[in-house]
Amino acid sequence: GIQVEQSPPDLILQEGANSTLRCNFSDSVNNLQWFHQNPWGQLINLFYIPSGTKQNGRLSATTVATERYSLLYISSSQTTDSGVYFCAVGAGEYGNKLVFGAGTILRVKS
Amino acid sequence: DAGITQSPRYKITETGRQVTLMCHQTWSHSYMFWYRQDLGHGLRLIYYSAAADITDKGEVPDGYVVSRSKTENFPLTLESATRSQTSVYFCASSGSIGGLNTGELFFGEGSRLTVL
Numbered sequence: 001g002i003q004v005e006q007s008p009p010d011l012i013l014q015e016g017a018n019s020t021l022r023c024n025f026s027d028s029v030n031n032l033q034w035f036h037q038n039p040w041g042q043l044i045n046l047f048y049i050p051s052g053t054k055q056n057g058r059l060s061a062t063t064v065a066t067e068r069y070s071l072l073y074i075s076s077s078q079t080t081d082s083g084v085y086f087c088a089v090g091a092g093e094y095g096n097k098l099v100f101g102a103g104t105i106l107r108v109k110s
Numbered sequence: 111d112a113g114i115t116q117s118p119r120y121k122i123t124e125t126g127r128q129v130t131l132m133c134h135q136t137w138s139h140s141y142m143f144w145y146r147q148d149l150g151h152g153l154r155l156i157y158y159s160a161a162a163d164i165t166d167k168g169e170v171p172d173g174y175v176v177s178r179s180k181t182e183n184f185p186l187t188l189e190s191a192t193r194s195q196t197s198v199y200f201c202a203s204s205g206s207i208g209g210l211n212t213g214e215l216f217f218g219e220g221s222r223l224t225v226l
Binding site: 031033035041042043044045048050086088096097098099100101102103 | 141143145152153154155158160168198200202204213214215216217219220
């Protein structure tokens with residue numbers, strides 16, 4: 001099956017700093033999503049982005065499907081950005097069956 | 111309120127008991143999913159359903175049973191709970207057009223299950 005690797009595994013930022021999270025995947029995909037799990041455990045969908053670039057406020061994401069990676073950019077980080085960021089991918093006929101990466105733990109300090 | 115809700119949010123049970131986790135969504139999404147989240151294993155798919163009366167196994171289905179008689183409900187049953195099934199369980203749903211998944215996955219708040 002598809003392998004998903006996220007980097008870095010851990011990241012500590014000072015409030016106001018920018019960061020880039022990376023997601024590499026081992027095969028062609030037709031579904032790629034980024035999620036944020038907040039410290040209370042809620043999983044929030046950030047982007048559905050199997051290809052191209054999207055932006056939502058301070059967050060943006062880019063997927064280069066041909067090179068099998070996606071990037072999540074967080075600008076001007078805030079303490080509320082803390083949590084775990086997951087990349088999940090799906091492929092082929094069962095593209096809706098997402099495989100999750102191990103996540104990047106982000107801590108933003110004030 | 112519209113959305114996806116899980117119940118119970120917290121459950122403690124004993125080994126060998128049957129437990130059912132409920133999931134209800136109000137979006138009329140075709141696809142529904144059950145994931146479990148464990149330290150060191152991330153999120154793993156247990157079962158999913160493409161529509162009412164259509165279910166299929168995910169990565170870790172052993173020990174679980176699902177049904178989907180109505181589009182809005184997707185209960186997960188542990189027929190004889192084991193300690194290894196202690197976990198946080200997330201239900202999720204996504205929409206479709208013409209049978210094709212439209213992509214975005216939305217999660218419930220999770221059900222924390224402890225098996226003693």
